[in-house]
Amino acid sequence: MCGNAGLFIGCAALSYCPQALLTGPTDPVADAAPGSGAPPAAGSAPPQPPGADGQDGYRSPFGSWYERSAVRSTPRREIPAEHGNDRFFSADLVPVARHPLVQGLPRPVHDQVLIQHLYRYLDFTAKLETLVVNRTAVGIAQGSVGLPLPDAMRIDAYRIYCDEAYHALFSADLAQQVRQRTGIAPLLPAEPFFLRRLRALTADGRQDLAALVELLFVTVSETLISASLSEVPNDPMVVPAVSESIRDHAMDEGRHHAYFAAFLHHLWGSLDIRQRQRAALLVPDLIDAFLQPDREAVRAELAGYGLTTDESYQVVAEVFTDEVVAQHTAATARQTVRHFAGLGVLDVPEVQERFLASGLTC
Structure with a gap:
């Protein structure tokens, strides 16, 4: 989950991996996601993703879910009692671990830096999936989010719910195994940085937009996660169970990305012009809430x-x-x-200026 709460910012893969995987011709997410087009007029039907099957304009990315989802097809990832000199996370993905002052710490202490980073990643995953994403997934599945959605999309929301619950389970399970194998307890804040920032966004004079903010945040996070996970390389020095768990997660999140790209079309089509503009101006803040590093927590950990x-x-x-x-x-x-540009979001000068000021381009 590269990038979550700034966990992997500055990784060695940054120079080649995200842009190549996101913009290259073999990007499966881009191939499955809706294309560009102007936003519909207020009250009109949601735009149709290109190439979608059926009159409801939705092509499910979950056709092989029963055979390929992690919860249905992968074994429990277990850390052996004897794991030799394997690390618990790739140092290339922990930028503070590569700083000279941290590299100069004794090897056992440097290993703790990587272990604590793994704990943060696993805690982030478990809490994002259970406290935020699955609340939205069950709302979509049960029809309580206030959108007229295709039946197939609601059924797929149940599949996402299962996926995310399993991601939380194997994250908690893996964290427990790490503690048992290393004897090192996790040093975690009471809640991840992204939760505090999301709460601030929903409470900051936007009470009337609170439900929409959460729908948008889930859509943003589910399309960011696939990009984040794509940065994770195969590091032979990392405990296989960790690499395998991240790979399992990435396979599922590619399908989730395609789903929420389609969901965004339905969501946007349900908003009037004023709501769209207010929502669009929030998107850079939601992206920032997901990706901004928790500097204070990192400083406190380093002092330890x-x-x-x-x-x-x-x-x-x-x-x-x-x-x-x-x-x-x-x-x-x-x-x-x-995805937002494809809806014509950036055609509004004020919104375009807000995105550019945040350094966000497509």
Whole structure:
């Protein structure tokens, strides 16, 4: 889940991976997602994704779900009692681990940096899926989100619900295994950074938009996750159970991306012009809430490894520079921005200016 709460910002893969995977000709998500077009007039039918089958304009990306979803087709990923010198996360994906001050820590302490990063990733996954995404998935499945959706889309929402519940389960299971194998307890904030920021967005004078904000956040997060997971390389030094779990997650999230790209068309078609503009102006904030690093939590963790307060601030300042964060956000969010641009969202000057000011382009 590269990029979640800034977990992987600045990874070595950034220079080649996100843009190539998101914009290349073999991008399965882009092939499955709706194309471009102007937004419909208020009250009109939702736009039809190109190439969709059937009169309802929806082509399910879950045709092989019973055979290929992780919950249906993969075994439990287990960490062996003897895992040798394998690491629990790739150092290439933990930018603070590559800073000279952190690299200079004793090997057991440096290993803890990677283990704690894995704990944060697993905790983020479990809480995102159960506390946010599945609340929306069950609303779609049961028809309580206020949108007229095709029956096939509602059935697929149940499949997403199953997927996300399993992602939360194997994340919690893997975290428990790591603690049993290493004896190292997780050092986690009471709640992930993204939850605090999402709550602030829904409470910041936008009470009338609270439900829409959550629908948009789930749509944004589900299209960002597939881009994030695509950055994760095969690192032979990482415990196989960790790499396999991330790979399982990535396979499922590719289908979720295609689903929520289609869902966005239905959601946008249900809004009037004023609602669309207000919603569009929130999208950069929602992307930022998902991808922005939790600098304060990282600084506190680094202090726990023996770095001084000044050294902890130095590491965070030098790793999470404004330029690096902006580049990572732009690269990871490019396909998400394309989905909104395809609805004509960026044709509105005020919205276009807001996206450009946030460094978001397609």
